[in-house]
Amino acid sequence: MSSSIYFIQGIEGLPAQALFYYLKETLNFSADKIMFLNSIVTLSWLVKPVIGYLIDRLFTKKTWIYLALFMDIVSVLILGVWVLPVSFIFFILLLNSSNSAFRDVSIDGIMCIEGKRHNLTGKIQSIQWISISFASILTGIGGGYIAWRWNYKIAFLCLIPFYCLCGLIAFFYQEDNKEKNFKSSSLIQDLKRVFSHKELMVVALFIFLYKYSPSFGTPLFFIQRDVFKWDKRLIGFLATLAACFEIVGGIFYYRFCQRIKIKKWLFGSVFLGAAATLSYLYYTPVTAVIYDIFYSLIGMFIFIMVLDFMAKNSLSGMEATSFAFLCSVSNLATTASQISGAFLYPRVGLKWLIIISSFTSFLCLFLINKLKDI
Numbered sequence: 001m002s003s004s005i006y007f008i009q010g011i012e013g014l015p016a017q018a019l020f021y022y023l024k025e026t027l028n029f030s031a032d033k034i035m036f037l038n039s040i041v042t043l044s045w046l047v048k049p050v051i052g053y054l055i056d057r058l059f060t061k062k063t064w065i066y067l068a069l070f071m072d073i074v075s076v077l078i079l080g081v082w083v084l085p086v087s088f089i090f091f092i093l094l095l096n097s098s099n100s101a102f103r104d105v106s107i108d109g110i111m112c113i114e115g116k117r118h119n120l121t122g123k124i125q126s127i128q129w130i131s132i133s134f135a136s137i138l139t140g141i142g143g144g145y146i147a148w149r150w151n152y153k154i155a156f157l158c159l160i161p162f163y164c165l166c167g168l169i170a171f172f173y174q175e176d177n178k179e180k181n182f183k184s185s186s187l188i189q190d191l192k193r194v195f196s197h198k199e200l201m202v203v204a205l206f207i208f209l210y211k212y213s214p215s216f217g218t219p220l221f222f223i224q225r226d227v228f229k230w231d232k233r234l235i236g237f238l239a240t241l242a243a244c245f246e247i248v249g250g251i252f253y254y255r256f257c258q259r260i261k262i263k264k265w266l267f268g269s270v271f272l273g274a275a276a277t278l279s280y281l282y283y284t285p286v287t288a289v290i291y292d293i294f295y296s297l298i299g300m301f302i303f304i305m306v307l308d309f310m311a312k313n314s315l316s317g318m319e320a321t322s323f324a325f326l327c328s329v330s331n332l333a334t335t336a337s338q339i340s341g342a343f344l345y346p347r348v349g350l351k352w353l354i355i356i357s358s359f360t361s362f363l364c365l366f367l368i369n370k371l372k373d374i
Contacts, residue, residue, distance in 0.1 A: 002107050002110070002111065002124065002127070002128055003127055003128060003130075003131040004131075004165075004166050004169045004170075005065070005103050005104070005106075005107045005166065006107070006128040006129065006131040006132045006135075007131045007132065007134065007135045007162075007166075008100075008103070008135075008162060008163065008166045009100055009103075009104065009132055009135070010131065010132035010133065010134070010135025010136045010139060011135040011138060011139060011159065011162050012096075012100065012159060013135075013136065013139045013143065014138075014139050014142055014143050014146070014155050014156075014158060014159060015079075015143070015146075015152045015155035015156050015159075016139070016143060017143040017144055017146075017147040017232065017235065017236060017239075018143065018146055018147040018150070018151055018152035018154075018155045019089075019152040019155075020034065020147075020221065021147050021152075021232065022151065022152050023037070023086070024222070024225070027086065030346075031218045031219045031221075031222050031342075031345060032218075032342040032343070032345050032346050033342075034218055035215065035218045035338050035339075035341055035342035035345070036338075036339065036342045037086070037090055038218075038338060039335050039338035039339050039342070040090055040093075040094060041090065041093045041094055041097050042097065042331055042334060042335045042338075043094060043097075043335065044094055044095075044097045044098035044101050045097065045101050045327070045328060045331040046328050046331055046332050046335065047101075047328065048101055048104075048105055048324035048325065048327050048328040048331070049190075049191060049194065049321050049322075049324050049325040049328060050187065051101055051102055051105045051324060052105050052109065052320040052321035052322075052323075052324035052325075053187045053190055053191075053321055055102070055105055055106050055109065055320055056109070056320050056321065061106035061107075061109065061110065062106075062170060064102050064103075064106050065102075065103050065106055065167075065170050066167060066170065067102070068099040068100070068102040068103045069099070069103070069163050069166060069167045069170075071095070071096075071099045072096060072099045072100075072159070072163050073160055073163050073164075075092050075093075075095055075096040075099070076096070076156040076157060076159045076160060076163075077157075077160070078092055079092055079093075079152075079153065079156040080153045080154070080156040080157035081153075081157075104327075105320060105324045105327075106320075107128075108311075108320065108323050108324065108327070109319055109320030109323070109324075111124050111125065111128070111311065112311050112314045112319035112320070112323045113319050115311055116311070116312065116314070116316075116319070119258070121308050121311040121312055122253060122254070122257030122258065122304065122305075122308040123254050123257060123258075125304050125307050125308055125311065126250045126251070126253045126254035126257065126304055127250075127254065129246075129250050129300065129303070129304050129307075130247050130250035130251065130254070133243045133244075133246035133247040133250060133300065134243070134247060136239065136240070136242075136243035136246065137240050137243045137244060137247075139239070139240075139243075140236050140237065140238070140239030140240030140241075140242070140243055141236060141237070141240050142155075142158070142236075143155065143236055143239070144232055144233045144234075144235060144236015144237065144239070144240075145233065145236065146158070147232045147236070148231070148232040148233050148236075190318065190321055191321075193315070193318065194315070194318070194321065194322055194325050197315060197322075199313070199372065200313060200315060200322060200325075200326075202367060202370050202371065203309075203310070203313045203326065203371065204325065204326055204329045205367060206364050206367040206368075206370075206371060207306070207310065207326055207329050207330050207333070208329050208330075208332065208333045209333075209363040209364035209367065210266070210270070210306070210333075210364040211306075211330050211333035211334060211337070212333040212336055212337055212360060212363070213273075213277065213337055213357040213358070213360040213361055214337055214340040214341040214344050214353055214356055214357045214360065215337040215338045215340075215341035215342075215357070216280070216341055216345065216350060216353050216354055216357060217341075218341075219345055219350050219353075220280070220283065220288075221235075223283065224288065228285050228288070230285075238288075238289060238292055241289075241292065241293060242292045242293065242296040243296070245293050245294075245296040245297040245300075246296045246297065246299070246300040247300075248297050248300075249296065249297040249298065249299065249300030249301040249304075250300050250301075250304060252297075252301055253300070253301050253304045253305060253308075257304075257305070257308060260305075261373065262305060262308065262309045262312075263368065263371050263372070263373050265302075265305060266305070266306070266309065266368065266371075267365075267368050269302045269305075270361055270362060270364065270365060271361075272298070272302075273302075273361045274358045274359070274361040274362060275358075276291075276295055276298075277354060277357050277358040277361065278354065278355070278358045279291065280354050281351060281354055281355075306330075310323060310326040310327070310330070311323055313326070313372070314326070341353065341357075344356065
């Protein structure tokens with residue numbers, strides 16, 4: 001059940017390439033404008049603590065998953081059938097992203113409870129993200145072909161069978177109602193407990209600073225198309241290749257997660273991330289492929305490690321809400337990265353944007369010593 005929900009999150013990227021080409025090559029949108037639009041879609045993930053509260057106290061997790069899947073189908077039907085203005089397309093994408101957030105919080109609540117109980121948070125999340133990466137393989141192949149052969153509308157319609165299959169798998173899932181929190185505390189009381197927990201707030205600040213750096217991914221995509229003259233199918237193939245190495249990274253973390261000292265590895269990953277960012281100053285067709293392969297493997301290992309760190313720091317009895325809060329902080333950092341990248345790129349250019357992005361990697365170092373040894 002858990003892996004199927006995460007598989008859906010990965011396969012939802014199927015229309016991404018075709019939509020990007022529609023914005024870039026049909027509507028002639030600039031890189032910074034596309035970055036701003038993409039940042040809007042992630043806004044729904046910033047309120048995950050509220051979503052966690054609703055899931056804990058209304059209906060069951062299985063019911064929320066069914067509601068989200070139904071709304072997903074309605075959303076992609078609208079996007080796939082009607083010709084819509086860009087503003088309305090991204091409004092629907094925002095709603096679709098909200099549905100995904102509800103599914104995600106439901107599954108992550110179960111992961112935190114069961115994972116902490118059996119010391120398996122890292123292994124469970126490895127399986128989840130291997131599932132997403134496997135979906136990304138299909139997305140890279142299928143998304144590139146659809147972008148070359150058809151358009152983003154077909155890509156959205158292709159998601160419907162996957163939503164239906166996920167609903168069928170959810171039908172056989174037996175939810176343990178004992179996991180449900182029947183406390184009568186209000187949303188305000190729950191959030192007050194979260195925000196007054198000093199250790200959790202230190203972790204949240206660390207996560208934000210660790211994840212934040214001005215984004216420059218979209219300008220690199222422009223270089224691939226306009227400078228390298230890469231075919232849409234080639235870009236799709238490279239995305240597939242990168243997803244394969246992400247799976248390798250997930251397998252490595254599954255294998256070694258119970259042996260590593262997360263705090264020590266987080267410290268080392270800060271310097272590795274800064275160096276990796278600076279490497280994009282030398283971006284050629286050859287290095288682009290090398291970066292995609294190597295950084296996909298290392299990046300997935302580090303990404304799951306950070307999620308494992310967040311799960312281990314979730315509050316007992318409030319796993320869904322507190323983990324959702326930390327995920328919201330992480331998503332806020334991602335949104336801030338996209339917005340600041342979109343703001344800086346036309347003003348300082350790609351070279352200085354990369355340099356600035358690299359140096360912001362060190363902002364979190366002063367908090368390392370305040371974290372618990374895990």
